[in-house]
Amino acid sequence: xxxxxxxxxxxxxxxxxxxxxxxxxxxxxxxxxxxxxxxxxxxxxxxxxxxxxxxxxxxxxxxxxxxxxxxxxxxxxxxxxxxxxxxxxxxxxxxxxxxxxxxxxxxxxxxxxxxxxxxxxxxxxxxxxxxxxxxxxxxxxxxxxxxxxxxxxxxxxxxxxxxxxxxxxxxxxxxxxxxxxxxxx
Ligand code: AMP
Numbered sequence: 001x002x003x004x005x006x007x008x009x010x011x012x013x014x015x016x017x018x019x020x021x022x023x024x025x026x027x028x029x030x031x032x033x034x035x036x037x038x039x040x041x042x043x044x045x046x047x048x049x050x051x052x053x054x055x056x057x058x059x060x061x062x063x064x065x066x067x068x069x070x071x072x073x074x075x076x077x078x079x080x081x082x083x084x085x086x087x088x089x090x091x092x093x094x095x096x097x098x099x100x101x102x103x104x105x106x107x108x109x110x111x112x113x114x115x116x117x118x119x120x121x122x123x124x125x126x127x128x129x130x131x132x133x134x135x136x137x138x139x140x141x142x143x144x145x146x147x148x149x150x151x152x153x154x155x156x157x158x159x160x161x162x163x164x165x166x167x168x169x170x171x172x173x174x175x176x177x178x179x180x181x182x183x184x185x
Contacts, residue, residue, distance in 0.1 A: 001079040002027065002184070003104055005086070005095075007155060008112035009147045010140070011119035011126070012169050013176065017112065018083045020177040025184075028076045031083040032065045035072075037132075055133050057142035059087055059150060066091065070098050079107075088150040092157045109158040110180055112169035119144065 002025050006014045015031075022029045036054060039047035050060045069085055086092040099105055114122075120140060127135035134143065158164040165183045169176060 001104075002107045003080045003082075003099065004107055004184070005082045005109040005158070006112070007109050007158075008169060009114065009116075009119050009151075010143045011123040012112040012114045013122075013173070014083055014112060016173055017110070017177060017180060018081055021081050021110075021180070024181060025079055025081075027079045027081040028072070029081050029083060030069065030072045030076075030085070032068060032085040032087075033083070035068050036060060036065075055139070057134050057139040057146060059146055062088070062090055062094070066094050066098075069095065073098055073102050073104070082106075086154055089153055089157055092154050106158075106163060108163045108165050108184060109155070110165045110167060110184070111155050111158075112167055112176070114169035116144065118170065 004021060004025070004027065006018050006021065008014050018029055018031070021027060036047075036050060040051050040054070041047070046064065050064065053060050065085060065087070069082075073080065082095070086095050095106065123135060123140045124137065126132075127140075134140075155164055155166075165180070167176060167179050167183065
Protein backbone atom coordinates (compact mmCIF):
# COMPACT_ATOMS: atom_id res chain seq x y z
CA UNK A 1 0.00 0.00 0.00
CA UNK A 2 1.60 3.24 -1.13
CA UNK A 3 1.15 6.56 0.63
CA UNK A 4 2.44 9.32 -1.61
CA UNK A 5 2.84 13.07 -1.17
CA UNK A 6 2.55 15.04 -4.42
CA UNK A 7 4.47 18.27 -4.09
CA UNK A 8 5.24 21.43 -6.04
CA UNK A 9 4.44 25.11 -6.35
CA UNK A 10 0.94 26.21 -7.29
CA UNK A 11 0.66 25.59 -11.02
CA UNK A 12 3.26 22.80 -11.07
CA UNK A 13 0.70 20.23 -12.23
CA UNK A 14 -0.07 18.46 -8.94
CA UNK A 15 -3.76 18.08 -9.74
CA UNK A 16 -3.13 16.62 -13.18
CA UNK A 17 -0.52 14.12 -12.01
CA UNK A 18 -2.66 13.27 -8.97
CA UNK A 19 -5.37 11.91 -11.28
CA UNK A 20 -2.82 9.60 -12.86
CA UNK A 21 -1.32 8.42 -9.54
CA UNK A 22 -4.71 7.80 -7.95
CA UNK A 23 -5.71 5.61 -10.88
CA UNK A 24 -2.42 3.73 -11.19
CA UNK A 25 -1.97 2.88 -7.50
CA UNK A 26 -5.65 2.85 -6.46
CA UNK A 27 -5.21 5.64 -3.92
CA UNK A 28 -7.55 7.84 -1.93
CA UNK A 29 -6.99 11.40 -3.14
CA UNK A 30 -6.73 13.68 -0.12
CA UNK A 31 -6.52 17.32 -1.22
CA UNK A 32 -6.64 19.88 1.58
CA UNK A 33 -7.42 22.63 -0.96
CA UNK A 34 -10.47 20.66 -2.20
CA UNK A 35 -11.61 19.90 1.36
CA UNK A 36 -11.31 23.59 2.32
CA UNK A 37 -13.10 24.77 -0.84
CA UNK A 38 -15.94 22.36 -0.03
CA UNK A 39 -16.31 23.94 3.42
CA UNK A 40 -16.64 27.34 1.72
CA UNK A 41 -19.10 26.05 -0.91
CA UNK A 42 -21.22 24.43 1.85
CA UNK A 43 -21.10 27.71 3.80
CA UNK A 44 -20.15 25.95 7.03
CA UNK A 45 -18.92 27.89 10.07
CA UNK A 46 -15.37 26.84 9.19
CA UNK A 47 -15.93 27.85 5.57
CA UNK A 48 -16.96 31.36 6.61
CA UNK A 49 -13.86 31.70 8.78
CA UNK A 50 -11.38 30.65 6.12
CA UNK A 51 -12.78 32.27 2.98
CA UNK A 52 -10.93 35.59 3.25
CA UNK A 53 -7.66 33.84 4.14
CA UNK A 54 -7.88 31.56 1.11
CA UNK A 55 -8.94 34.44 -1.16
CA UNK A 56 -5.79 36.31 -0.12
CA UNK A 57 -3.56 33.34 -0.96
CA UNK A 58 -2.25 32.89 2.60
CA UNK A 59 -2.19 29.52 4.31
CA UNK A 60 -4.96 28.67 6.76
CA UNK A 61 -3.94 27.58 10.27
CA UNK A 62 -2.26 24.23 10.80
CA UNK A 63 -4.89 23.08 13.32
CA UNK A 64 -7.65 23.26 10.72
CA UNK A 65 -5.90 21.21 8.04
CA UNK A 66 -4.34 18.76 10.51
CA UNK A 67 -7.76 17.83 11.86
CA UNK A 68 -9.04 17.27 8.32
CA UNK A 69 -6.06 15.09 7.48
CA UNK A 70 -6.35 13.06 10.67
CA UNK A 71 -10.03 12.31 9.91
CA UNK A 72 -9.28 11.42 6.28
CA UNK A 73 -6.47 9.02 7.26
CA UNK A 74 -8.63 7.37 9.93
CA UNK A 75 -11.33 6.69 7.31
CA UNK A 76 -9.02 5.49 4.54
CA UNK A 77 -8.97 1.78 3.72
CA UNK A 78 -6.45 2.22 0.89
CA UNK A 79 -3.16 3.87 0.13
CA UNK A 80 -3.37 7.66 0.03
CA UNK A 81 -2.23 10.52 -2.13
CA UNK A 82 -1.66 13.74 -0.20
CA UNK A 83 -2.12 16.80 -2.41
CA UNK A 84 -1.53 20.29 -0.98
CA UNK A 85 -0.38 18.87 2.35
CA UNK A 86 2.07 19.14 4.10
CA UNK A 87 2.56 22.85 3.36
CA UNK A 88 5.19 23.61 6.02
CA UNK A 89 7.68 21.70 8.19
CA UNK A 90 5.33 21.58 11.17
CA UNK A 91 2.64 19.91 9.04
CA UNK A 92 5.21 17.43 7.70
CA UNK A 93 6.21 16.42 11.24
CA UNK A 94 2.58 16.16 12.26
CA UNK A 95 1.78 14.01 9.22
CA UNK A 96 4.52 11.55 10.23
CA UNK A 97 3.08 11.37 13.75
CA UNK A 98 -0.50 10.86 12.55
CA UNK A 99 0.57 8.18 10.08
CA UNK A 100 2.48 6.39 12.83
CA UNK A 101 -0.56 6.58 15.09
CA UNK A 102 -2.57 4.80 12.38
CA UNK A 103 0.19 2.24 11.75
CA UNK A 104 1.12 3.72 8.38
CA UNK A 105 4.03 5.50 6.75
CA UNK A 106 4.71 7.92 3.89
CA UNK A 107 6.28 5.94 1.03
CA UNK A 108 7.69 8.87 -0.94
CA UNK A 109 7.25 12.47 -2.00
CA UNK A 110 6.99 13.26 -5.72
CA UNK A 111 8.13 16.83 -6.30
CA UNK A 112 7.28 18.51 -9.62
CA UNK A 113 9.87 21.14 -10.54
CA UNK A 114 8.70 24.00 -12.76
CA UNK A 115 10.35 27.45 -13.23
CA UNK A 116 8.54 30.46 -11.78
CA UNK A 117 7.71 32.14 -15.12
CA UNK A 118 6.03 28.96 -16.33
CA UNK A 119 4.08 28.63 -13.06
CA UNK A 120 2.68 32.15 -13.46
CA UNK A 121 1.87 31.54 -17.13
CA UNK A 122 -0.01 28.31 -16.32
CA UNK A 123 -1.93 29.82 -13.42
CA UNK A 124 -3.04 32.85 -15.43
CA UNK A 125 -4.19 30.45 -18.14
CA UNK A 126 -6.07 28.34 -15.60
CA UNK A 127 -7.64 31.49 -14.11
CA UNK A 128 -9.63 31.97 -17.33
CA UNK A 129 -11.73 28.86 -16.64
CA UNK A 130 -11.11 27.64 -13.06
CA UNK A 131 -13.64 29.90 -11.35
CA UNK A 132 -11.30 29.92 -8.34
CA UNK A 133 -11.36 33.22 -6.47
CA UNK A 134 -7.62 32.83 -5.69
CA UNK A 135 -6.63 32.51 -9.37
CA UNK A 136 -5.82 36.17 -10.12
CA UNK A 137 -2.48 37.87 -10.64
CA UNK A 138 -2.09 39.46 -7.22
CA UNK A 139 -3.10 36.34 -5.29
CA UNK A 140 -1.01 34.10 -7.52
CA UNK A 141 2.10 36.12 -6.60
CA UNK A 142 1.26 35.88 -2.90
CA UNK A 143 0.69 32.11 -3.17
CA UNK A 144 4.11 31.75 -4.80
CA UNK A 145 5.67 33.77 -1.97
CA UNK A 146 3.99 31.55 0.62
CA UNK A 147 5.28 28.53 -1.26
CA UNK A 148 8.87 29.83 -1.33
CA UNK A 149 8.85 30.86 2.30
CA UNK A 150 6.95 28.06 4.03
CA UNK A 151 6.41 25.13 1.70
CA UNK A 152 9.62 24.66 -0.30
CA UNK A 153 11.66 23.59 2.78
CA UNK A 154 9.34 20.58 3.11
CA UNK A 155 11.16 18.95 0.15
CA UNK A 156 14.36 18.87 2.25
CA UNK A 157 12.46 17.24 5.09
CA UNK A 158 11.68 14.27 2.81
CA UNK A 159 15.11 14.37 1.21
CA UNK A 160 16.65 13.78 4.62
CA UNK A 161 14.47 10.68 4.93
CA UNK A 162 15.57 9.51 1.44
CA UNK A 163 11.97 9.79 0.27
CA UNK A 164 12.26 12.66 -2.20
CA UNK A 165 11.65 11.94 -5.90
CA UNK A 166 12.32 15.10 -7.94
CA UNK A 167 10.66 15.17 -11.36
CA UNK A 168 10.97 17.73 -14.15
CA UNK A 169 7.47 19.20 -14.41
CA UNK A 170 8.01 20.62 -17.92
CA UNK A 171 6.94 18.70 -20.99
CA UNK A 172 4.07 16.47 -22.05
CA UNK A 173 1.69 15.33 -19.32
CA UNK A 174 2.05 11.64 -20.34
CA UNK A 175 5.86 11.86 -20.34
CA UNK A 176 5.88 13.39 -16.86
CA UNK A 177 3.50 10.66 -15.66
CA UNK A 178 5.79 7.98 -17.15
CA UNK A 179 8.81 9.50 -15.41
CA UNK A 180 6.96 9.47 -12.09
CA UNK A 181 5.87 5.83 -12.54
CA UNK A 182 9.45 4.80 -13.38
CA UNK A 183 10.83 6.56 -10.36
CA UNK A 184 8.25 5.09 -7.96
CA UNK A 185 8.65 1.61 -9.45
P1 AMP B 1 -4.50 24.45 -3.16
O1 AMP B 1 -5.78 23.99 -3.77
O2 AMP B 1 -3.67 23.31 -2.65
O3 AMP B 1 -3.73 25.37 -4.08
O4 AMP B 1 -4.87 25.32 -1.87
C1 AMP B 1 -5.64 26.50 -1.97
C2 AMP B 1 -5.57 27.28 -0.67
O5 AMP B 1 -6.06 26.47 0.40
C3 AMP B 1 -4.18 27.70 -0.23
O6 AMP B 1 -3.76 28.91 -0.83
C4 AMP B 1 -4.38 27.84 1.29
O7 AMP B 1 -5.05 29.03 1.60
C5 AMP B 1 -5.32 26.69 1.59
N1 AMP B 1 -4.61 25.43 1.91
C6 AMP B 1 -4.61 24.27 1.20
N2 AMP B 1 -3.87 23.32 1.79
C7 AMP B 1 -3.35 23.90 2.91
C8 AMP B 1 -2.47 23.45 3.94
N3 AMP B 1 -1.97 22.20 3.94
N4 AMP B 1 -2.16 24.32 4.94
C9 AMP B 1 -2.66 25.57 4.96
N5 AMP B 1 -3.47 26.07 4.01
C10 AMP B 1 -3.82 25.25 2.99
